[in-house]
Amino acid sequence: MKRNTYKSGPDINGRFGKYGGRFVAETLVPLILEVEKAYKKIKKKKSFINEFKKYLKDYVGRPSPLYFAENLSKKLKGPKIYFKRDELNHTGAHKINNTLGQILLAKTMEKKRIIAETGAGQHGVATATVCALFNFPCTIYMGEIDYERQKPNVFRMRLLGADVEKVKSGSKTLKDAMNEALRDWVTNVNDTFYIIGSVAGPHPYPEMVRDFQSVIGHEAKEQIKKKEGKLPNLLIACIGGGSNAMGLFYPFLNDINVKMIGVEAAGEGLNKKHAASIAKGHLGVLHGSKTYILQDKDGQITEPHSISAGLDYPGVGPEHAWLKDTKRVKYVSVTDKEALEAFKFSSRIEGIIPALEPSHALAYLIKKASKMPKDNIVIMNMCGRGDKDIFTVAKKLKINI
Amino acid sequence: MPYKDILKNKFNELKTKKKCGLISFITAGDPDFNTSFQILEKLPECGVDIIELGMPFSDPMADGPIIQRANGRAIKNKMNLKKTFELVKRFRKKNYNTPLILMGYYNPVHRFGINNFINNVKKNNINGVIIVDLPPEEDNELCLPMIKNKVHFIKLATPTTNNIRFKKIIKHASGFIYYISITGITGANYKSNQKLGNQIKNLKKMTKLPIAVGFGIKNKNDVKELSKRADAVVVGSSIIKKVEEAEKKKYNKKKLVDNVLNYVKQLSSVL
Numbered sequence: 001m002k003r004n005t006y007k008s009g010p011d012i013n014g015r016f017g018k019y020g021g022r023f024v025a026e027t028l029v030p031l032i033l034e035v036e037k038a039y040k041k042i043k044k045k046k047s048f049i050n051e052f053k054k055y056l057k058d059y060v061g062r063p064s065p066l067y068f069a070e071n072l073s074k075k076l077k078g079p080k081i082y083f084k085r086d087e088l089n090h091t092g093a094h095k096i097n098n099t100l101g102q103i104l105l106a107k108t109m110e111k112k113r114i115i116a117e118t119g120a121g122q123h124g125v126a127t128a129t130v131c132a133l134f135n136f137p138c139t140i141y142m143g144e145i146d147y148e149r150q151k152p153n154v155f156r157m158r159l160l161g162a163d164v165e166k167v168k169s170g171s172k173t174l175k176d177a178m179n180e181a182l183r184d185w186v187t188n189v190n191d192t193f194y195i196i197g198s199v200a201g202p203h204p205y206p207e208m209v210r211d212f213q214s215v216i217g218h219e220a221k222e223q224i225k226k227k228e229g230k231l232p233n234l235l236i237a238c239i240g241g242g243s244n245a246m247g248l249f250y251p252f253l254n255d256i257n258v259k260m261i262g263v264e265a266a267g268e269g270l271n272k273k274h275a276a277s278i279a280k281g282h283l284g285v286l287h288g289s290k291t292y293i294l295q296d297k298d299g300q301i302t303e304p305h306s307i308s309a310g311l312d313y314p315g316v317g318p319e320h321a322w323l324k325d326t327k328r329v330k331y332v333s334v335t336d337k338e339a340l341e342a343f344k345f346s347s348r349i350e351g352i353i354p355a356l357e358p359s360h361a362l363a364y365l366i367k368k369a370s371k372m373p374k375d376n377i378v379i380m381n382m383c384g385r386g387d388k389d390i391f392t393v394a395k396k397l398k399i400n401i
Numbered sequence: 402m403p404y405k406d407i408l409k410n411k412f413n414e415l416k417t418k419k420k421c422g423l424i425s426f427i428t429a430g431d432p433d434f435n436t437s438f439q440i441l442e443k444l445p446e447c448g449v450d451i452i453e454l455g456m457p458f459s460d461p462m463a464d465g466p467i468i469q470r471a472n473g474r475a476i477k478n479k480m481n482l483k484k485t486f487e488l489v490k491r492f493r494k495k496n497y498n499t500p501l502i503l504m505g506y507y508n509p510v511h512r513f514g515i516n517n518f519i520n521n522v523k524k525n526n527i528n529g530v531i532i533v534d535l536p537p538e539e540d541n542e543l544c545l546p547m548i549k550n551k552v553h554f555i556k557l558a559t560p561t562t563n564n565i566r567f568k569k570i571i572k573h574a575s576g577f578i579y580y581i582s583i584t585g586i587t588g589a590n591y592k593s594n595q596k597l598g599n600q601i602k603n604l605k606k607m608t609k610l611p612i613a614v615g616f617g618i619k620n621k622n623d624v625k626e627l628s629k630r631a632d633a634v635v636v637g638s639s640i641i642k643k644v645e646e647a648e649k650k651k652y653n654k655k656k657l658v659d660n661v662l663n664y665v666k667q668l669s670s671v672l
Contacts, residue, residue, distance in 0.1 A: 298481035299512030
């Protein structure tokens with residue numbers, strides 16, 4: 001075993017410490033083992049890496065800029081705050097980094113059909129986009145509640161040629177969309193590839209999604225060295241399942257002087273309805289992996305709540321659970337209300353309308369910046385843009401548009 | 402009464418009689434505790450050989466809409482694992498010969514606590530456990546502790562299982578093998594085919610454990626057809642559909658119970 005590293009996980013059983021694993025129905029096991037084998041094989045292949053990089057550059061528009069948010073930094077009277085601008089990616093969020101990687105894998109595995117779950121619709125759009133690009137039929141599962149609050153994304157997915165299935169079971173949000181996608185997968189196991197959108201699900205998904213998203217952190221590291229001549233003091237990102245955070249954090253994990261904060265959705269407050277699995281969840285098993293899960297005393301999964309559909313998930317990626325235990329990353333939470341304030345603040349001060357997801361990370365910075373040393377450097381992952389959220393926000397602000 | 406392997410006895414008895422066994426699946430607490438007890442208690446006299454009792458879970462991702470809704474009804478009526486054990490305890494007061502196994506998902510069991518769960522299984526003479534989302538890769542979690550305590554941990558095999566995989570599955574399998582007839586979820590359409598027959602024959606070459614076949618088996622014809630190939634057949638969704646039907650028609654509880662049991666009698670009549 002490698003010592004003094006935070007980057008050796010997962011082990012051969014797909015575990016990060018006690019978290020992770022392969023908790024799926026027997027029908028799916030041969031397939032996920034196949035995915036694991038195929039991924040191991042291609043991830044070191046030059047041809048795959050080059051193709052992935054080519055599409056990231058020319059199609060997604062990477063590298064995304066690292067932008068010094070000067071107005072914001074001044075206003076908050078705190079450290080120098082940089083935005084890693086993954087909201088400028090094609091399709092408007094970090095999600096496409098991962099869907100691109102996975103569809104190239106599906107292609108080499110000669111799969112014929114793609115399925116995916118989506119919460120905010122960003123992952124659904126990113127999946128539908130690469131399916132259009134590589135000519136795959138695709139079905140996106142979306143909870144009925146998310147379907148209603150993210151209608152523009154539903155329309156985008158349809159324009160891109162995807163079938164969008166409205167999921168009416170359970171709490172009608174992201175977890176139920178994932179249940180339904182798993183039911184589809186178990187039924188169409190022979191020809192279908194499931195593009196999971198977060199660092200969740202059974203092994204090898206948490207590892208694979210992290211690797212594809214790590215492009216965020218690799219770029220940020222290079223960019224900050226160029227701009228500041230040193231590494232940042234702090235990285236900060238929002239956490240639902242946790243893929244954008246994992247992508248930013250991972251390349252810095254062994255740089256022990258770089259602190260990291262993951263911001264969960266506290267919804268209406270941690271004692272009311274929320275989606276803060278790390279703060280308030282219990283160890284359990286859902287959707288293929290062992291991790292912190294929001295559940296009642298009987299082990300029934302409870303309905304999460306967040307103003308942000310992308311954070312509205314009752315679990316968290318197993319690697320985050322492990323990083324919490326090892327104390328490498330600190331996890332905090334902010335409420336809907338605070339996120340909404342940050343959403344407005346960024347729009348006015350920087351001319352950047354953030355998605356409600358990274359508004360959570362920003363909200364935490366707004367609260368704490370004044371207490372941080374002025375010579376510190378902070379990188380916040382601006383992982384998505386807010387166009388998709390304008391209807392939700394308008395409704396919250398009681399404005400008719 | 403001491404804990405006894407009545408599951409093994411039952412399969413031996415079926416073998417001697419050259420009979421295919423009927424395994425009926427119902428969700429514990431569906432539609433409520435008392436009604437599900439009334440169904441449970443009468444299943445053996447309707448020709449059920451082995452009872453499979455579902456432990457309600459909010460996110461049953463291997464189940465189709467019928468069993469999903471059964472889980473929903475049970476949870477809505479405050480059913481949980483503790484009460485599931487109470488249900489079995491009540492059943493065991495009068496019935497000591499019908500094997501009963503639990504089926505469900507791992508999270509509620511994990512939350513209940515592994516030792517607590519195993520103790521309750523033994524105390525209530527539950528004869529085996531099937532956990533959908535615990536494949537052999539995760540045997541350390543529950544399978545090995547169960548085997549250590551001499552409780553059957555029943556493994557699943559599916560159309561995606563090849564011989565190498567099956568060897569891995571049977572390494573720690575006990576009780577019987579639950580063969581899932583289709584790639585899909587419960588309540589989907591079962592299609593009789595030669596491939597299934599061959600697959601069962603093939604598995605039988607590799608294990609002495611009895612093989613029960615389930616998923617999508619919907620009527621007398623399916624049961625009869627499968628009885629030639631398998632040691633037992635499992636029927637679930639179509640039984641639970643009778644609960645749902647009765648609820649929809651607003652039958653009183655007695656009529657609901659009769660509606661379910663009459664259907665079970667029909668199924669067992671062909672065996």
